Amino acid sequence: MPRISISLTRLVGTAANEAMAELSIDMYKLYKSNHKLLIEEQEGRHQLRKKLSAEQEKSEHLQKQLDGLLNSNRHNSQKTHDKLTSATSSDISERQSDQNPSPMKAPKRVVPAHRRSKVRGVLLQDTEDD
Secondary structure (H helix, E strand, O other): OOOOOOOOOOOOOHHHHHHHHHHHHHHHHHHHHHHHHHHHHHHHHHHHHHHHHHHHHHHHHHHHHHHHHHHHHHHHHHHHHHHHHHHHHHHHHHHHHHHOOOOOOOOOOOOOHHHOOOOOOOOOOOOOOO
């Protein structure tokens, strides 16, 4: 705490004592008001910290619920996808076995143009009978 010195050389006796008493009372009032403001500030900070921790817990709880829902949705959609895939593949295999009991032959492959044999010349045929 800083020291304050005030020269009271002109005041003598009771006037000096009254001036010192008045200064002391004013300084004490300022100290009390500052102390009260400090306590209010600390209480407000404490309340804000409580609210912040409550909001963080709430946020974490909601995040866990959201993650649980997303994971269950993913799990359910994966199960559904697996069921649909297995059902579709079994339906297709049943349809193929019902339609054609013999294995299907692969269609002839088309040879790329650069690998085809080149035919030179033209073959002319007369279609009219004379």
